Structure formats: C-alpha cells, structure tokens
Amino acid sequence: MLFGGKNDQMNIGIIGIGNMGYALSVALSKSKEDTILVYDRGKYKVPKIKNIKRANSLIDLVKSSDTIFVSVKPNDAEKLFDEISLNVEGKTVVSVVALYPYSKMVEKMPKAKICKIMTSIAAETGKAPVLAYCQKELFESLKRLLEKIGEPYLFDEKIIDALVPITGSGPAIVAYFLDSLSQYMLLAGVEKDLAERITNLVTYSTSIYALKKDVDYRTLIKKVATPSGITIKILQEFDKRTLKGNVVDSIYSKIKEYVKL
Numbered sequence: 001m002l003f004g005g006k007n008d009q010m011n012i013g014i015i016g017i018g019n020m021g022y023a024l025s026v027a028l029s030k031s032k033e034d035t036i037l038v039y040d041r042g043k044y045k046v047p048k049i050k051n052i053k054r055a056n057s058l059i060d061l062v063k064s065s066d067t068i069f070v071s072v073k074p075n076d077a078e079k080l081f082d083e084i085s086l087n088v089e090g091k092t093v094v095s096v097v098a099l100y101p102y103s104k105m106v107e108k109m110p111k112a113k114i115c116k117i118m119t120s121i122a123a124e125t126g127k128a129p130v131l132a133y134c135q136k137e138l139f140e141s142l143k144r145l146l147e148k149i150g151e152p153y154l155f156d157e158k159i160i161d162a163l164v165p166i167t168g169s170g171p172a173i174v175a176y177f178l179d180s181l182s183q184y185m186l187l188a189g190v191e192k193d194l195a196e197r198i199t200n201l202v203t204y205s206t207s208i209y210a211l212k213k214d215v216d217y218r219t220l221i222k223k224v225a226t227p228s229g230i231t232i233k234i235l236q237e238f239d240k241r242t243l244k245g246n247v248v249d250s251i252y253s254k255i256k257e258y259v260k261l
C-alpha cells in the first residue's frame with residue numbers, strides 16, 4: 001500500500017480501545033476512505049461510525065492493517081510488542097504508549113517501521129498537538145493520518161517524553177485549573193453545570209482568540225489587565241502566592257523521575 005497521496009486508501013488498526021484508543025478511532029475515522037479496524041482484549045465500546053469495525057482477534061487486526069496504532073498501558077505494551085513482532089514486517093507501528101523507549105520498540109519489532117507519538121484524549125476533536133519521533137520520511141508519509149488527530153510536529157524523543165505532562169496529561173491538568181475557576185463561581189452562587197459551561201466557553205474562546213490572532217500570553221494579559229484594575233490585582237495576588245512557579249516546579253519534580261532533563 002502506498003502512503004502519502006490524498007486518495008490512498010489505508011487499512012488502519014488500533015489495538016487497545018480504552019480512553020486513548022477510542023479517541024484515536026474517532027479522529028482517524030474522519031477519512032471515510034480509510035478502514036479502521038479496532039481490537040481490545042476486554043469488553044469495549046466501538047464508536048458508531050461506519051468505517052470503524054471490530055477485528056476478530058489481535059492477529060486478524062495486525063494481518064489486515066498497513067498501519068497499526070498501539071494504545072495499551074506501558075506494562076501491557078511490553079508483551080504486546082513481542083506478540084505482534086512476527087506479523088508486522090514492512091508495516092508501520094505507531095505507538096502512543098507514554099514514556100516507552102523507541103529503541104526498545106525497534107529491538108522488539110526490528111522489521112517494522114516505527115513511530116512514537118504523544119497526544120491526548122482530546123485527539124477525538126481532531127485539534128490536539130501530536131508530537132512524533134521517527135524517521136523524517138516515515139513522518140511525512142504518516143502526516144495525512146496524524147493531521148486527523150491534530151497538528152503534527154516532529155520532535156526529539158527526549159523532548160516528547162519531557163512534554164508528556166503537557167501533551168498527554170494536558171486535558172487533566174487544564175481541567176484541574178479550570179475546576180478552580182468553576183469552584184470560585186460556585187462560591188458566587190452559580191450552579192455547577194452552568195459554572196463549568198461558562199468556564200469552558202471562556203477557555204475555548206480564549207484559545208481560539210490566541211490562535212487566530214497569534215497573540216502571545218503576555219500581550220493577551222496586557223490587553224485585558226488595565227493598570228490598577230481588578231485583573232491585574234488578581235494576577236499580582238497569584239504572583240505573590242508564587243502560583244506559576246509552583247505549577248512549573250510541580251511538573252518538573254515529577255517528570256524528572258522518568259526523564260533526564
């Protein structure tokens with residue numbers, strides 16, 4: 001099967017239809033010309049989308065797919081890569097397994113073309129960042145697919161791992177901060193659902209504004225925070241409580257248990 005051209009039909013397999021695999025299947029199914037075959041060892045929900053189909057077995061999926069996405073937990077990936085190794089010769093394996101070394105995948109599947117990516121469950125929207133580590137040629141041939149997930153970038157493996165708290169954990173970390181905004185609104189007497197909706201609308205519109213106008217965060221803050229107004233007073237209070245420094249330190253202190261920075 002040839003890759004890259006706009007009209008190349010592809011058979012895509014996804015192993016592990018949990019949180020991440022489900023999101024990937026929805027995003028990748030947007031190319032109606034592609035067939036998405038999914039498989040999970042347990043009971044699993046398949047999105048009701050015409051070109052997504054269940055595989056009868058793991059080996060069926062591997063044999064019928066040109067490009068195989070792996071979205072199982074790191075401990076399961078160890079065994080899975082060994083299991084599929086003999087059947088992936090000449091095929092592309094795209095792993096979304098966080099912090100799993102590329103060199104180990106190459107060792108386990110020497111005859112496959114391997115790409116390590118990191119993205120998040122927000123890939124389901126087709127708007128997530130997708131960081132990839134693989135040969136440039138392979139990256140180029142996968143671009144059409146990765147663009148269904150979001151915005152693909154080729155990166156060093158070390159950076160991809162260091163950025164897992166943002167690209168992979170991102171939705172949870174963002175939700176954590178947004179929860180504090182919505183908790184404030186509860187104090188102001190707004191009921192939870194409405195508070196969360198308003199928070200989401202503020203975040204969504206702010207992101208679109210920043211992306212569309214290509215405005216950096218400091219400029220954006222300056223546009224909102226008039227001198228001696230309420231915004232600047234709140235931000236100064238955040239600074240006094242070293243909110244930003246604490247956030248950076250919290251992420252750094254944990255990721256360095258996994259990645260040498």
Ligand SMILES: NC(=O)c1ccc[n+]([C@@H]2O[C@H](COP(=O)([O-])OP(=O)(O)OC[C@H]3O[C@@H](n4cnc5c(N)ncnc54)[C@H](OP(=O)(O)O)[C@@H]3O)[C@@H](O)[C@H]2O)c1
Pocket residue numbers: 015016017018019020021039040041042044058070071072073074076077080096097098099118119120121167168169
């Ligand atoms: N969740 C996220 O936000 C996120 C973000 C970025 C990257 N990732 C990465 O994505 C991967 C999956 O995470 P997840 O949160 O989606 O996990 P999950 O919800 O637990 O889904 C993994 C699924 O894979 C199944 N599975 C395990 N071994 C299998 C095998 N040999 N054959 C077929 N299916 C198998 C699991 O079945 P059982 O239930 O029986 O174990 C489970 O249903 C992880 O490596 C993680 O690092 C996740």
